[in-house]
Amino acid sequence: MVLNRTQVVDGACAMLDEQGLGGLSMRRLAQDLGVKPGALYYHVASKQDLLVEIAGRILEGRPISTVDARRAAHDIRDALLRVRDGAEVVSFALAFRPDALPGFRELHGLFAARHRSREAGWAARTLVRYVLGFVAEEQNYAELVGTTILDDVPARAEETDDAFRFGVEALVRGLDAVAEQEDT
Amino acid sequence: MVLNRTQVVDGACAMLDEQGLGGLSMRRLAQDLGVKPGALYYHVASKQDLLVEIAGRILEGRPISTVDARRAAHDIRDALLRVRDGAEVVSFALAFRPDALPGFRELHGLFAARHRSREAGWAARTLVRYVLGFVAEEQNYAELVGTTILDDVPARAEETDDAFRFGVEALVRGLDAVAEQEDT
DNA sequence: ACCTGAACACCGTTCAAGT
DNA sequence: ACCTGAACACCGTTCAAGT
Numbered sequence: 402m403v404l405n406r407t408q409v410v411d412g413a414c415a416m417l418d419e420q421g422l423g424g425l426s427m428r429r430l431a432q433d434l435g436v437k438p439g440a441l442y443y444h445v446a447s448k449q450d451l452l453v454e455i456a457g458r459i460l461e462g463r464p465i466s467t468v469d470a471r472r473a474a475h476d477i478r479d480a481l482l483r484v485r486d487g488a489e490v491v492s493f494a495l496a497f498r499p500d501a502l503p504g505f506r507e508l509h510g511l512f513a514a515r516h517r518s519r520e521a522g523w524a525a526r527t528l529v530r531y532v533l534g535f536v537a538e539e540q541n542y543a544e545l546v547g548t549t550i551l552d553d554v555p556a557r558a559e560e561t562d563d564a565f566r567f568g569v570e571a572l573v574r575g576l577d578a579v580a581e582q583e584d585t
Numbered sequence: 586m587v588l589n590r591t592q593v594v595d596g597a598c599a600m601l602d603e604q605g606l607g608g609l610s611m612r613r614l615a616q617d618l619g620v621k622p623g624a625l626y627y628h629v630a631s632k633q634d635l636l637v638e639i640a641g642r643i644l645e646g647r648p649i650s651t652v653d654a655r656r657a658a659h660d661i662r663d664a665l666l667r668v669r670d671g672a673e674v675v676s677f678a679l680a681f682r683p684d685a686l687p688g689f690r691e692l693h694g695l696f697a698a699r700h701r702s703r704e705a706g707w708a709a710r711t712l713v714r715y716v717l718g719f720v721a722e723e724q725n726y727a728e729l730v731g732t733t734i735l736d737d738v739p740a741r742a743e744e745t746d747d748a749f750r751f752g753v754e755a756l757v758r759g760l761d762a763v764a765e766q767e768d769t
Numbered sequence: 770a771c772c773t774g775a776a777c778a779c780c781g782t783t784c785a786a787g788t
Numbered sequence: 789a790c791c792t793g794a795a796c797a798c799c800g801t802t803c804a805a806g807t
Contacts (some may be wrong), residue, residue, distance in 0.1 A: 442781095442782070444790095447782080448782090496721070496725045520751065524755070527715070530714075531714065571711065574763065575756050576755045578762065588771080611800060628771095
């Protein structure tokens, strides 16, 4: 079927967006691509490998600011929200292969001006964790609304945006504040 | 075999701590309890139901402060660290049934003095997310060190504690700071 | 009330063999 | 080089039937 790695990842991204992470299986993906399950392993080492690749695609979708922490947080959120279960996929990839995510190592620089090197790394990771956790919850809730008979509260979207901004603001301000006494 | 719900949850907790979340299956649990898989479903509605129950047990292990946000964060971390993959299990439970976790709804009160009601809820959820995200990463890393040939950096534990304190301090300070201008 | 037997509908992964 | 066939070792869940 002259399949290649790019097509496998493309198909996986499409399937993720349509079925969600729970509906993305190697067997289904193979069938979707008109191929037997074993064939996928000629192009991809494992499902985990595939998920890391998908995570990369998700993050490449939107450029992430490297100068403003607040903007960076919103950029990452926007990227994650473009794909169903995006936050969960990226979280997995980050846990499994922390170095392989594009645009995440550079976030260290967001705090390099105010913080010492070690603390800048902590700060960047803290911000990323906040965004991932927030969006994972957000997307998970959306999933539950879609599946279960959970009555959707109207005007939830704007309140969610407000809640996100609230957390970003608190976190960035707090990170700035603790930077000032890093001279023990 | 005169099994009851408590014994099923007990067995599941033990298996979680020994095998990790990936090694906890209904079939293995059944075999461990000397019973056929189908028997478990007489005591537990589903695996998800079981995980929510386990999450409750994990959080009940340590009392969580309701007066000091910094202490509460450390209390929650301590509770999560007592069980392998504790953070992942509690995260799942929180996503799946946000109301069924003991001691989490009360955290709202930690911020009620400084914040308006809506913002106090946001603040509490932000703090919980931080702790869960941090400990999930922490436990996941420990897992990778145990499995893969990943050379463990010495003195990592103390640095991890420092990193956690750093984030808690920043977050709590930031949350306090944004509280002061909640008069739009 | 509590459990077994047995099935249903799935998984990820491997690997000899084919082309 | 790329894929199939076919297996291996699993999953969660259901449900008639047994005791």
